[in-house]
Amino acid sequence: MSTVRALAIDFGGTLANPGPSPDGSKVAGILGSLPGMTVSDGFAAVFDSITGQLRRTDRDLGTQTPFAERLCQAAIESGTVLPENVDTIVEKVFTAIPDGEIDAAAAQTLRLLHDRGMTCVLACDTQRPSTTRRATLQSAGILNCFHALVLSSEIGVRKPHSRFYDAVVAAAGCPVSEILFVGDTPAKDAIAPHARGMRSVLIATQRPAGLEESIGVIEHFSMLPEYLEALDAP
Incomplete structure (x- = not known):
């Protein structure tokens, strides 16, 4: 496993298909x-x-x-x-109102990384209270994989506000350089956490133009273990 000790993981578009918003x-x-x-x-x-x-x-x-x-x-x-x-x-x-549907392959990968000793923090913008998001994670069998949940609905700020990433670092409980932020929105899940000293990997089918080479890109969350192993390769 790589020198990454903690994962900060987005929800919609990363672990799950986004759920409907309440109109x-x-x-x-x-x-x-x-x-x-x-x-x-x-x-x-x-x-x-x-x-x-x-x-x-x-x-x-x-x-x-x-x-x-x-x-x-x-x-x-x-x-x-x-x-x-x-x-x-x-x-x-x-x-x-249904929450996002968690991807089965993403859930299986999360369990694998948790079992390997990785600290996992859910880090996402959401209107939903922690009780309903926890129920979603519990239903998918992955609530116990998370050391902490950092939700914008609970802390009052959204990505890319600096206080959001401060909360992520505090929840991860390790040096900022040992945290890998994983998500599907370039500005909020890759560029901003990288600027704060974290590593980051973007979930995307192709690398966006202008994205720093030090920011990784994978097509699906299930590819994360392979990506982490490659970080330690010569």
């Missing part, structure tokens, strides 16, 4: 199915409008607005009354 009509339908809930006719449109505004702000600032905040703001502006425990509503929404 206003889906959220309104889920809320309306809850006992005692009455959802106003304008909730869906208001929710979609607020989501669009906050996504633009989050993208510019590198932040992650809590889903609960979006729910509450849409409820206030549309005249919908939510139960007091909004976190429970958030979990119900993301339980009803």
Whole structure:
């Protein structure tokens, strides 16, 4: 095995096919199915409008607005009354909306690397709370492979915010040079962590133009063990 001691692993596009995002009509339908809930006719449109505004702000600032905040703001502006425990509503929404489907070959590779003693940290942007993402990993039989989960929904910032990578390094518990970041988005999963002193490998069918040669490229997560072995080759 290479001198890499820890893997920081993206979720959608790396371990799994991305799941659907909750739009206003889906959220309104889920809320309306809850006992005692009455959802106003304008909730869906208001929710979609607020989501669009906050996504633009989050993208510019590198932040992650809590889903609960979006729910509450849409409820206030549309005249919908939510139960007091909004976190429970958030979990119900993301339980009803499927998470990403984990790739079987990627899961098998993750188990192999974990069994070889590699520290694995899930490092991804997501609206979903940790409870629902953990349930997804548990269902696929790989939750125990992760030493820690670094989720933008929990820490309030998204890649490529510097605080996100600080959280990854802290969770990995080893020198930054011994961490390999694995993901499918060049700017967030390869270039930014590499600039922070980590190694990185991009999941892509071909090398993007201008990508530094020191950043690796593999076509699928299942090729990662071979890539790691090659790092130690003369």
